Structure formats: C-alpha cells, structure tokens
Amino acid sequence: MDELDILKKDxxxxxxxLPKLSYNEIYKMLWKKSSSIVRWIFIISILELLFxxxxxxxLSDGEFWKRMEIIHLKEFTVGVYIxxxxxxxxxxxxxxxxxxxxxxxxxxxxxxxxILTTRKTVKYYxxxxxxxxxxxxxxxxxxxxxxxxxTTEVTDPAKYSFSITQWLVLTAAIIFSLAIFxxxxxxxxxxxxxxxxxxLNKNYKDxxxxxx
Amino acid sequence: xxxxxxxxFITNLERHQNIAHKICRIYTNDQDSxxxxxxxxxIQLWKAYPKxxxxxxxxxxxxxxxxxxxxxLYRKKKRGIKTQDFDTVHFKLKTEEYxxxxxxxLKLMYAAIKELNDIEKALVFLYLEEKNYREISxxxxxxxxxxxxxxxxxxxxxxxxxxx
Numbered sequence: 001m002d003e004l005d006i007l008k009k010d011x012x013x014x015x016x017x018l019p020k021l022s023y024n025e026i027y028k029m030l031w032k033k034s035s036s037i038v039r040w041i042f043i044i045s046i047l048e049l050l051f052x053x054x055x056x057x058x059l060s061d062g063e064f065w066k067r068m069e070i071i072h073l074k075e076f077t078v079g080v081y082i083x084x085x086x087x088x089x090x091x092x093x094x095x096x097x098x099x100x101x102x103x104x105x106x107x108x109x110x111x112x113x114x115i116l117t118t119r120k121t122v123k124y125y126x127x128x129x130x131x132x133x134x135x136x137x138x139x140x141x142x143x144x145x146x147x148x149x150x151t152t153e154v155t156d157p158a159k160y161s162f163s164i165t166q167w168l169v170l171t172a173a174i175i176f177s178l179a180i181f182x183x184x185x186x187x188x189x190x191x192x193x194x195x196x197x198x199x200l201n202k203n204y205k206d207x208x209x210x211x212x
Numbered sequence: 213x214x215x216x217x218x219x220x221f222i223t224n225l226e227r228h229q230n231i232a233h234k235i236c237r238i239y240t241n242d243q244d245s246x247x248x249x250x251x252x253x254x255i256q257l258w259k260a261y262p263k264x265x266x267x268x269x270x271x272x273x274x275x276x277x278x279x280x281x282x283x284x285l286y287r288k289k290k291r292g293i294k295t296q297d298f299d300t301v302h303f304k305l306k307t308e309e310y311x312x313x314x315x316x317x318l319k320l321m322y323a324a325i326k327e328l329n330d331i332e333k334a335l336v337f338l339y340l341e342e343k344n345y346r347e348i349s350x351x352x353x354x355x356x357x358x359x360x361x362x363x364x365x366x367x368x369x370x371x372x373x374x375x376x
Contacts, residue, residue, distance in 0.1 A: 036285040109353025
C-alpha cells in the first residue's frame with residue numbers, strides 16, 4: 001500500500017477524535033462578530049475615503065478662498081475641486097460595486113481576485129490623491145511666490161529681495177518638505193496594505209501560478 | 213421564517229461540522245485558534261446561507277465557504293504557543309493499529325502537512341476528502357490541469373519527506 005493511501009485511511013479514523021459541538025454552541029456562534037479580512041478592508045477603506053473627503057472640505061474655508069483670490073487661483077481651485085469631487089465619487093462608486101461582488105460562495109481564486117480588486121480601487125484613489133496633491137501644491141507654491149509679494153506693502157525692499165541662492169534654497173525646501181510628506185504617506189499606505197494583504201497576495205499567486 | 217432558516221442552518225451545520233473541524237486541524241496549531249477559525253467559518257456560512265438555495269448539497273457548498281474562510285477571509289490572531297494544547301490539536305494515532313514504521317511515517321506526514329503553505333494544505337485536504345479533480349478545480353477556481361500539476365507536486369513533497 002502506498003504511503004498516501006495509508007494516510008488517507010488514517011485520515012478517516014481521525015474523525016473520531018474531532019470535537020463535537022452541540023446545537024446550542026453553534027447557535028451562540030451565529031451572533032459573534034466576524035473578524036474577516038473583508039470586514040477590515042471595508043472599515044479601513046471607508047475611513048480613508050472619509051478622511052480625504054473631510055480634509056478637503058475643512059481646508060477650503062472662507063479664508064482659503066480669499067487667499068486663492070489673492071494669488072489669482074480662484075478659478076483654478078474651483079476647477080480642481082469639481083474635478084476632484086467627480087473623481088472621488090467615481091472611486092466610491094467603483095469601490096462599492098467591487099465590494100458588493102465579494103462573496104464567500106465563489107471559488108477561491110475569484111474570491112481572492114475580487115477582494116484584491118476592491119482594495120486596489122482604494123489604492124488607486126490614494127495614488128490619485130498623492131499625485132494630485134503634489135501637482136497642485138507645486139502650482140500653489142509657484143503662484144504664492146510670484147503673486148503674493150505684489151499685495152504686500154513694502155517698506156524696506158531689501159528685506160524682500162532674494163538672492164539666487166535664497167531662491168534655490170526656498171525651492172529646495174518646498175520640494176523637500178513635499179517629498180517627505182508624500183513619502184510618509186506612501187509608507188503609511190504600504191504598511192496598511194502590506195499587513196492586511198500580504199497573505200492574500202501570496203495565496204493568490206500560489207494558486208494561480210502555472211496559469212495564463 | 214427566519215427562525216425556520218436558522219434552525220435549518222444549525223441542524224445542517226451540526227450534522228456536517230466535521231468538515232470545518234478537519235479544516236481547522238490542518239490550518240491551526242492550538243485549540244484557541246481552532247475554535248476561532250471554526251467560529252469564523254460558522255459566521256461566514258451563516259452570512260452566505262441565504263444564497264444557498266439547495267441546488268448543491270449542503271456539504272459541497274460548505275467545503276467551498278469553509279475553505280475560502282481558512283485560505284482567504286480568516287485573519288489569524290497573534291498568539292503565543294501554548295504547550296498544553298499540543299495534544300488536543302495534533303492528529304491522534306491509534307498506535308495499537310500500526311507497526312512502528314507505519315506509525316512513524318504517519319506522524320511525519322501529519323507534521324509535514326502542517327508545514328505546507330495555505331494552498332498546498334487545501335489541495336491535501338481535498339485529496340484526503342477524496343474529491344475528484346473537477347471538484348477541486350471548481351472549489352479553488354483553477355484549471356483541472358493546474359490542479360493536477362499542483363497536486364502531484366504536493367504528493368511528491370509529502371512522499372519525499374518520509375523517504376528522504
């Protein structure tokens with residue numbers, strides 16, 4: 001007899017050693033909270049979408065719009081807002097649709113793929129936020145530097161004229177702090193994404209290799 | 213109506229609970245984790261139950277949801293290893309039935325199964341449950357060819373462990 005046949009035979013005998021739960025014990029379990037990864041992904045994704053949405057609204061108070069007018073960017077900002085809201089709603093819609101598709105009664109590969117797609121939607125959203133933040137920050141920095149001075153009353157011009165080196169330092173500082181901020185953000189997302197999906201990604205790869 | 217559904221579900225699960233326990237044995241290493249995973253499987257089955265319309269057998273449907281829970285949905289809790297759980301979790305052999313060599317082989321194979329990755333464990337489990345390749349490929353969502361190749365690799369792996 002082959003070793004695996006012996007194993008198979010013994011496997012059947014193992015059934016006698018398995019725990020036996022009663023009707024009531026099972027009944028109690030029905031009302032426990034799931035700790036499934038899908039639940040976590042859902043909660044975290046909603047928090048992310050909310051966080052960025054709320055941050056956007058909070059930052060755009062009256063003061064903010066006045067400043068935009070000063071640096072001649074009001075129209076630009078309105079455009080950016082409309083665009084970014086449209087894109088955000090599109091992402092939320094996609095997220096919801098993908099989330100709805102997740103079903104534990106699918107085969108393993110489909111289930112994994114749907115979870116990864118759902119999470120990817122949020123990842124792309126965050127990517128969009130980071131890139132658009134970087135771009136708009138640069139535009140705002142540029143306009144702040146070149147238009148802000150015009151509205152300030154200058155009493156001592158020497159104070160307000162920068163040498164080439166000072167300009168370079170300023171530009172470098174802006175780019176540097178922007179890079180640090182975005183880098184930290186990116187790290188933070190890698191962390192959440194890594195912790196939640198490491199095992200899932202690995203299993204999906206293990207399952208689907210040899211295919212395609 | 214809901215009470216009826218609930219009763220039906222619990223009766224079904226009570227009858228087929230072995231499927232879930234066997235999966236827990238393969239995927240977990242201590243009693244607490246076993247219970248945790250069993251509970252998550254129960255929750256997932258219950259959540260999906262309204263979609264189960266009885267077009268398949270409850271057991272067939274249960275294999276799928278329970279394995280999905282173990283491989284994909286379940287999030288392991290971090291735990292220290294508790295030595296006192298060792299006996300309850302590991303496979304028990306009826307030593308009186310086997311001669312020393314076979315017993316040793318079985319022990320090695322069960323230990324080896326625990327070392328496999330999640331997908332390999334699923335394959336071994338479905339093999340031990342005597343599922344055919346069509347069922348295996350449908351449960352895992354891979355082609356039959358892929359299932360065959362993977363299965364042969366796992367079998368070879370297990371055999372090479374006991375015959376180094």
